Amino acid sequence: MTTKTEVPSPFCGIGTDDLVLNVDGKSINVLANGCAINTPAFEQAIGDMVPRVNGEEVALEVAVAQAADILKASDQTLIGGCATDVNGMRALVALADHNGAVVDNVAFNTTRRNILALQDSGWMTTTLAEVKNRCDLLVVIGTDIEKVSPRFFEHFIWNESPMFLEASTQCQVVYLGKEPSGQSAVSPVGVRPQVLPCADEDLPEVVAVLRALVKGNNISHYEVDGLALTDLQALAEQLKEAAYGVVTWSAGSLDFPHAELTVQVICELVKDLNEKTRCSGLPLGGSDGDQTANQVTAWLTGYPARLSFARGFPEYDPYLYDGQLLLENKEVDALLWVHDFNSKALPPEGVVPTIVIGRSGMRFEKEPAVFIPVGTPGIDHCGHAFRMDGVVAIRLQKLRESGLPSTAQVLTLIDQAQ
Amino acid sequence: MIIKLTGGVVYDPANNVNGKALDIYIKNDRIVSKQEVTQVDQEIDLRGKIVMAGAIDMHTHVGGGKNNIARILLPEDHRSDPVAATELTRSGTGRALPSSYVTGYRYAEMGYTSVFEPAVLPVNARQAHMEMGDIPILDKGGYVLMGSDDYFLQMMTAKKDQQAINDYVAWTLNATKGIGVKVVNPGGINAFKFNQRQLDLDENNQFYNVTPRDILSVLATAVKELGISHPLHVHGCNLGVPGNKDTTLSTIEGIGGLPMHLTHIQFHSYGVEGDFKFSSGAAEIAEAINKNKNITVDVGQVMFGQTVTASGDSMKQHANHKHASPNKWVCMDIECDAGCGLVPFKYRDQNFVNALQWAIGLETFLLVEDPWRIFLTTDHPNGAPFTSYPHLIRLLMDRSFRNDMLKTIHPEAQKMTTLDTIDREYSLQEIAIMTRAGAAKLVGLENRGHLGVGAWADITVYTPDDNREKMFEKPDYVFKDGELVVRDGEIVHIKWGTTHIVTPEFDRGIEKDLAKYFSRHMTMKMGNFKISNDEITEDGRNTLTVQPTQRGVL
Numbered sequence: 001m002t003t004k005t006e007v008p009s010p011f012c013g014i015g016t017d018d019l020v021l022n023v024d025g026k027s028i029n030v031l032a033n034g035c036a037i038n039t040p041a042f043e044q045a046i047g048d049m050v051p052r053v054n055g056e057e058v059a060l061e062v063a064v065a066q067a068a069d070i071l072k073a074s075d076q077t078l079i080g081g082c083a084t085d086v087n088g089m090r091a092l093v094a095l096a097d098h099n100g101a102v103v104d105n106v107a108f109n110t111t112r113r114n115i116l117a118l119q120d121s122g123w124m125t126t127t128l129a130e131v132k133n134r135c136d137l138l139v140v141i142g143t144d145i146e147k148v149s150p151r152f153f154e155h156f157i158w159n160e161s162p163m164f165l166e167a168s169t170q171c172q173v174v175y176l177g178k179e180p181s182g183q184s185a186v187s188p189v190g191v192r193p194q195v196l197p198c199a200d201e202d203l204p205e206v207v208a209v210l211r212a213l214v215k216g217n218n219i220s221h222y223e224v225d226g227l228a229l230t231d232l233q234a235l236a237e238q239l240k241e242a243a244y245g246v247v248t249w250s251a252g253s254l255d256f257p258h259a260e261l262t263v264q265v266i267c268e269l270v271k272d273l274n275e276k277t278r279c280s281g282l283p284l285g286g287s288d289g290d291q292t293a294n295q296v297t298a299w300l301t302g303y304p305a306r307l308s309f310a311r312g313f314p315e316y317d318p319y320l321y322d323g324q325l326l327l328e329n330k331e332v333d334a335l336l337w338v339h340d341f342n343s344k345a346l347p348p349e350g351v352v353p354t355i356v357i358g359r360s361g362m363r364f365e366k367e368p369a370v371f372i373p374v375g376t377p378g379i380d381h382c383g384h385a386f387r388m389d390g391v392v393a394i395r396l397q398k399l400r401e402s403g404l405p406s407t408a409q410v411l412t413l414i415d416q417a418q
Numbered sequence: 419m420i421i422k423l424t425g426g427v428v429y430d431p432a433n434n435v436n437g438k439a440l441d442i443y444i445k446n447d448r449i450v451s452k453q454e455v456t457q458v459d460q461e462i463d464l465r466g467k468i469v470m471a472g473a474i475d476m477h478t479h480v481g482g483g484k485n486n487i488a489r490i491l492l493p494e495d496h497r498s499d500p501v502a503a504t505e506l507t508r509s510g511t512g513r514a515l516p517s518s519y520v521t522g523y524r525y526a527e528m529g530y531t532s533v534f535e536p537a538v539l540p541v542n543a544r545q546a547h548m549e550m551g552d553i554p555i556l557d558k559g560g561y562v563l564m565g566s567d568d569y570f571l572q573m574m575t576a577k578k579d580q581q582a583i584n585d586y587v588a589w590t591l592n593a594t595k596g597i598g599v600k601v602v603n604p605g606g607i608n609a610f611k612f613n614q615r616q617l618d619l620d621e622n623n624q625f626y627n628v629t630p631r632d633i634l635s636v637l638a639t640a641v642k643e644l645g646i647s648h649p650l651h652v653h654g655c656n657l658g659v660p661g662n663k664d665t666t667l668s669t670i671e672g673i674g675g676l677p678m679h680l681t682h683i684q685f686h687s688y689g690v691e692g693d694f695k696f697s698s699g700a701a702e703i704a705e706a707i708n709k710n711k712n713i714t715v716d717v718g719q720v721m722f723g724q725t726v727t728a729s730g731d732s733m734k735q736h737a738n739h740k741h742a743s744p745n746k747w748v749c750m751d752i753e754c755d756a757g758c759g760l761v762p763f764k765y766r767d768q769n770f771v772n773a774l775q776w777a778i779g780l781e782t783f784l785l786v787e788d789p790w791r792i793f794l795t796t797d798h799p800n801g802a803p804f805t806s807y808p809h810l811i812r813l814l815m816d817r818s819f820r821n822d823m824l825k826t827i828h829p830e831a832q833k834m835t836t837l838d839t840i841d842r843e844y845s846l847q848e849i850a851i852m853t854r855a856g857a858a859k860l861v862g863l864e865n866r867g868h869l870g871v872g873a874w875a876d877i878t879v880y881t882p883d884d885n886r887e888k889m890f891e892k893p894d895y896v897f898k899d900g901e902l903v904v905r906d907g908e909i910v911h912i913k914w915g916t917t918h919i920v921t922p923e924f925d926r927g928i929e930k931d932l933a934k935y936f937s938r939h940m941t942m943k944m945g946n947f948k949i950s951n952d953e954i955t956e957d958g959r960n961t962l963t964v965q966p967t968q969r970g971v972l
Contacts, residue, residue, distance in 0.1 A: 006943045017946045086548055087957070097509050119493060122746040122760070124736075128941040129541075129753040133568075134611065155941065163568060163754070163939055164612075164625075243613065274736065278613045280751060298486040299518045299549045302496035302511035313500040313509040314517075316493050382956070384548065391483045391752050393544040395946060395953060 003031065008385075008394040010085065010378045011041040011341060013286030014128060014149050014156075015387035015394045023399050028379065035150035037287070046402055047343065047361025048373040055367045060405065060413075067336070067355045067370045068417035074334035077101040080323045080347060081339040081358075082305055083289040085383030085396060088407035089296035089305075092338060095415040096309050102332065103297065104323035105305035106345065107290035112318050113251040114283050115294075115304055116260035123267035126246060126280035127389040132156045133163040135171055137242035139235070140193075141266060142177035142203050143253040146184050148284055149388075153184040164244075172242075174235060176210075177203050178253065196235065197226045200255065204262045210236060211269040239269075245279040252285065286388030288341040295386045295393075324348060340374050340407045357410050360402075375404035419459050420445050421900070426464030426879060429846050430471065432855040432868035436847045442469065444875040447899040451871045464879055467894060470850045471867050472531025472876030474857035477651075477681055477716045478798040480521055480553060481535045481560065482546035484728045484758040487748050488515045488799070491760055492726060494744075507909055514725045514762075514799045522554035523909050524805055529878035529893040532557040532915070534861060536600055536651060536681060537730045539563050541753040541942075543594035544949055547917065551960050555903050557876075557915035559861070561651045562596035563730055565633045566607035568754040569935055571626040580639055581925075587640040588924035589932065593948040595919045597861065597965060598648035599641050600681075602730040603655060604630035607757045610733035617733065619655050619665050619672070630655050631672050638676040644922040645967035647862020649677030649714065654686050657734045661690040663699025670706045670713055679860065682718025682797040683707075684779040692834055694770055698778045701836065704785030707792070714860055715786065716793035719779035719810055720772065721802030726762045728799060735759020754939065765802070773831035777824070783814055784840045789851040793860065808891035814844040815886045862965050863918060875900035914959040922967050 001024040008017035012035065019042070020032035026046055030039045051063035058066075071077055079096055082089065082105040096103045105111065117123065131138075138157060145152050159168045173185050173193035177200065185193040198206050202224045209222050209229075213236035222229045239245050247270055254262055266281060273279035285291065293305040301307060303316035326332045327350045335354045337347035343361035347354055353369045356362065360373035377383030378396030383406070386393050423442040428435050443455045479485055489496070496511035501520050503509035510517030516524060525533060533553070538546045538560035550558040564570055564587065573583060587599060605623040606614075612625045619630050638650040654669050656662035666686040670678075680686065683703060691697035707713050724743075729735050732749050736759060739747045743764040751757045765772040779801070786792040794811070798804035813820045821838050832838075844852075858867020865873045877897040883889040892907030903911050929944065936944035954960050 006945055008946055015941065017943050090552070094508070097503050115490065118746075118748070119491060120746060122491060122742075122748045124749045126751045127753045129755070129939070130611065130751045132941060133754055133939055159938075161938055244611070274749075278611065294490070295486055295545070298489045299481075299552060300508075300510065302489045302515070302517045303493055304490050309503075309509060311500075312502040314496075314511060315500070316496075382952075384544065384953070386545075390487070391539070391542050391545070391750070392942065393542075393548065394942070395544065395950070 004399060007399070008378065008396055009038045010289065010385040010394070010396055011287060012037045012149060013284065013388040014152060015392055016151060017394060021399065026400055026402055028399060037150060041341070042379065044343065044361060046404070049360065049403065051370070051372040052367070053370050060372065063370050063372050064410070064413045064417055067414045070334050070353045070355055070369060071099055071336070071414065071418045076310060076332045077334045077336060078323050078326055078332040079103050079336045079338065081106050081337045081345065082293045083339040083341050083345065084407045085289065085377035085385050086292055086296055087383055088338065088340065088377065088411065089293055090300070091408040091411035091415065093297060093300045095411050095418070098415055099418060100310045100312065101336070102308045102310065102321050102323065102326060103305060104321055105290055105293040106339070108306045109322065110252040111285065111290055111294065113254055113259045113263050116318060117264040117267050121264060121268065123281050124270050124274055126282055127391050128156050130280070131246050131282060132159055134165070134244040135246045136165060137238055137245040138171060138173045139239065139245065139247045140173070140175045141207065141247060141249040142200060143248065143250040143284065144178045144181050145284070146180060146182045148250045148253065158188050172238065174238065176206065176235070196231050198224055203254065203256070206232070207262050207265045207269070211265050211272065214239060214269055214272050239273055239279060240277060243278065245273065246282050247279065248282040248284060250284040284388055286386065288345070289385060291386035291388060291390055295390065327352065338407055340376050357407050360404055372410050373404060374407045374410055375402050377406070380404050381406045420455050420457060422458045422461045423464050423469065423877070424461055426467045426469035428469045428869060429850040430869040431847055431851045433870040439465070442869060442877070444897065444900045447875055449869060449871055449873045449875050462895065468846065468880045468882050469869070470878050471854040471869050471873070472878050472896065472898065473529050473853040474532040474861065474867055475525070475530055475795065475804065476534050476793050476857045476861050477536045477795045478533050478804055479535060479537065479728050480533050480558070481549035482538055483542045484730070484760060485515055485549065487758070488726045488728045488760045491746060491748060492762060495724065506912060514803050515728070518549055518552040519554060522556050526555040526896055526898070526904050526909060527907050528807060528891060529880070529896050530556065531876040531896070531898050532866065534558065534597070535560040537561070537563050537602060538594060538596055539730065539752060539756045540567070540590055540594045541755040541947070543596070544953065547595060547949065547954055550917065551954065551957065554912050554914060555898055557918060559597040559918035561598035561600035561648070562590055562594050563600045563602055563756050564590060565601035565604045565637055566756050568608065571605065571608055571623065571628055574628045574632060574636065575626045580636065580643070583636050584640045584643050585924040585928045587637065588644050588922040589928055592921055592924070595917065595949050595954065597918045597920050598646060598651055599637060600651040600653070601633065601637055602653040602756070603657065603733055604633035606630065606655065606733045607730060610736065610757065611751050615733065615737065617655060619668055634669065634673060638673055638678050642676055646920055646922060647965065647968065648860060649679045651679045651681055653681050653731060657685050657731055658738060660688045660696045663687050663689050663703055666703055667706055670710055673712070675712050677712050679714045681716050682795065682800065683715040684718045684720065684775065684782055684801070687778050687782060694830065696771055696774060697834055698774060698781055700778045700781035701785060704782055707786050708788070714791045714793070716795040717779050717782050718795055718797035718801045720765050720775040721796060721806045721809065722765045722767045722772070722776065723802065724764045725799045725802055726760060728758070728760050730756050730758050732757030732759045735761050753941070767827045770828045770830050773827035774834055776827065777831060777835035777837050780813060780820065780837055781835060781840065784842045789848040790856045790859070792852060793857055794852045808887045811849060811890045812885065812887035815849065817841060817843050862920070864965055916961045916963040917954055918963050918965055920967055921964050
């Protein structure tokens with residue numbers, strides 16, 4: 001039995017790297033600094049070790065050959081999931097390039113809310129260490145942070161010694177939209193976050209009004225359930241007065257039509273504030289490799305992770321290559337599903353032959369044509385993953401000798417056989 | 419495997435060979451003497467061809483987070499230049515910021531065999547190396563960006579001694595696998611986080627009470643004392659600001675003879691004369707460079723067309739965002755380390771300022787006398803994509819072509835430049851110095867950039883053509899480490915280059931304080947911040963090459 005300290009996690013998106021774990025053979029126990037996301041993800045027991053073809057256990061070579069046959073016979077393959085580490089994505093893009101496949105990251109419909117805003121008008125953002133040391137006003141829009149990142153406040157807001165604040169309790173926290181479900185936003189001295197509640201569907205309008213107020217536009221009357229114009233006026237003033245305000249949201253939480261327009265208004269509001277003071281956006285996300293997928297495809301193809309190689313070169317379209325729609329419209333005839341972080345992240349069920357490269361332990365309602373259980377980066381093999389802020393890549397460690405292959409290894413074998 | 423390259427006209431300035439017909443023998447990956455060769459496996463007749471070492475781009479943004487943001491920001495730019503896969507090559511996209519594979523192919527197709535990323539943020543170094551790890555064929559390396567990180571500035575405020583700074587610089591180079599040290603708007607990226615919008619050379623970063631001049635002096639000294647070949651790589655104060663030539667002159671003056679490389683000097687050579695209060699300072703700057711032998715520069719030539727500016731200088735990029743074309747831009751504060759800004763830009767020949775920027779770059783090239791101290795760059799992609807190099811070489815080598823082009827730009831800009839009075843035309847030898855021998859010397863690459871015995875066999879062969887653009891855009895042959903990778907301007911073989919680094923020594927005792935700093939203030943443990951060798955080499959393609967430091971020699 002060995003104890004490992006300072007273990008980085010690919011699961012929570014904030015690059016937690018202070019986990020203390022016990023590794024006993026193949027079993028892992030989180031001893032310290034776990035959370036509702038990381039602890040179960042690290043402690044999950046290894047399930048299957050042996051690949052299956054049509055439900056029958058086979059040798060890896062047989063499963064690889066079968067997978068290659070399916071890909072060769074396919075006129076248009078969809079590679080879905082795309083939840084893996086950097087080397088996994090490299091191998092995945094190589095295979096897609098040779099095969100002419102569509103590549104679609106499982107989280108793209110939510111990531112798209114940010115990417116569309118970015119591609120239309122850009123943004124000003126910051127990263128976690130800046131938040132930790134400078135943030136004197138955190139405005140949380142439409143997001144229950146604790147659900148997305150359980151240790152966000154502990155790690156980045158209520159620090160013992162922020163470098164540029166007298167004390168972390170100097171940071172004011174304001175929730176606009178959803179209320180916090182837990183207590184982590186309460187400061188160490190018991191100050192509760194200010195909450196300006198409104199329904200999700202009111203957020204586009206509320207955020208637009210806030211931006212107008214920041215710009216100094218005259219709004220004489222505005223009211224929405226639970227929220228008064230004076231509340232928004234006060235928030236606009238707080239943002240203008242803050243030395244280093246941070247406006248954060250999780251695209252996944254802004255679950256209403258055309259949320260990209262609300263993200264865009266948030267980003268433009270931040271830009272407006274920077275004409276006089278400093279303020280930055282902080283898009284949350286990054287769990288289960290979604291940032292990793294977008295970063296790797298960006299340098300390999302120029303585009304984020306929803307693209308097609310069907311014409312022999314990469315083409316990006318944030319709507320057209322939506323894997324779920326391609327399946328529903330029967331525009332693809334084979335599915336390669338890659339997800340090595342979460343054994344519950346199953347492929348969409350459908351009629352096309354399906355190959356699953358998945359975290360050991362996946363349980364299927366409908367057995368795929370090929371299932372190859374793989375190890376998890378950061379547990380079973382080394383690797384790299386990107387944190388939510390897109391700048392920091394973390395080095396994932398190998399914690400145990402599981403004997404499971406990596407996604408990169410399996411995809412490379414399939415690529416060579418196809 | 420022995421290859422004989424027969425009778426090519428060789429330009430090899432490092433060995434004082436200037437246009438002489440010579441035979442070159444390649445044994446495996448190196449150039450060897452005739453005496454070392456008993457049999458020749460392959461002979462290539464190069465009579466009438468021009469032979470140079472593989473070209474080295476010593477300043478090009480080819481890896482790291484800001485590039486990827488720029489890529490994601492501009493899908494429309496990529497759509498205009500799709501690159502299909504072949505039996506041999508991977509697909510991708512080109513234009514202002516090409517995908518990594520396309521970057522490797524296109525550089526190699528122009529005869530380049532090495533590229534150096536000049537703005538590796540320490541906290542983003544892992545990404546930079548991963549991206550560069552997916553650039554085929556070329557050698558690569560990165561200059562680590564320092565000078566705006568809070569740990570360093572705290573050391574400055576605390577008046578830590580030079581030795582402590584040296585240790586921190588050396589530690590950073592080792593931890594992030596760099597080959598040089600870069601500073602961008604010294605202290606200014608940091609000041610912007612405190613809402614300071616301007617930072618002149620002798621102005622204080624208002625939080626730390628430290629001036630850019632202090633920072634430059636301390637870092638340039640550290641680089642020298644650590645024996646790192648590449649001088650401190652400086653993106654100075656006031657980038658793009660009319661009148662900044664005075665800042666630049668004062669920067670040169672103030673460094674007190676220490677080795678210093680001023681990058682994309684064109685963007686720092688502006689006066690305030692004329693009706694538009696924007697004029698060329700190239701003559702004065704060039705004179706200062708000619709006089710101060712400790713100074714090297716690369717130009718950062720502007721070419722007309724669409725590109726994207728990608729810089730660590732978040733302060734100046736934010737100030738310039740109103741010029742964004744198309745109108746979208748990104749600024750980012752990064753990890754108490756640095757920042758970045760991405761502003762798409764369209765340089766127009768009928769825009770007075772852009773036209774004059776173009777002329778200022780060319781004036782600088784032509785007025786700096788010593789080709790060993792000036793380097794051919796467009797600051798890819800900031801002034802223009804690297805694919806414009808052959809055109810730039812023609813502008814330098816062909817006076818009548820240059821003057822023809824001059825006649826097409828904004829008429830007021832024509833009046834404000836002395837370009838048409840400058841007769842100089844670069845020779846092939848001078849081009850070979852700027853893009854090969856001089857660059858290898860500047861970066862500190864052992865046995866690269868020349869064709870003498872013992873050199874790595876990075877070799878480019880051209881067919882002479884009076885149209886130098888045509889000549890330089892499509893070499894007949896390119897060898898990388900002795901393997902033929904390009905034939906008639908097309909990739910014929912894929913291999914993988916090495917990553918050049920330096921590993922200067924330092925007092926390991928400093929890690930005690932650093933570990934504490936990381937745990938208290940950063941979001942990553944120090945142990946997880948440091949990049950291990952196997953992260954670069956474990957894929958089986960990439961290798962690390964440690965270049966020597968010259969501690970005590972300087």
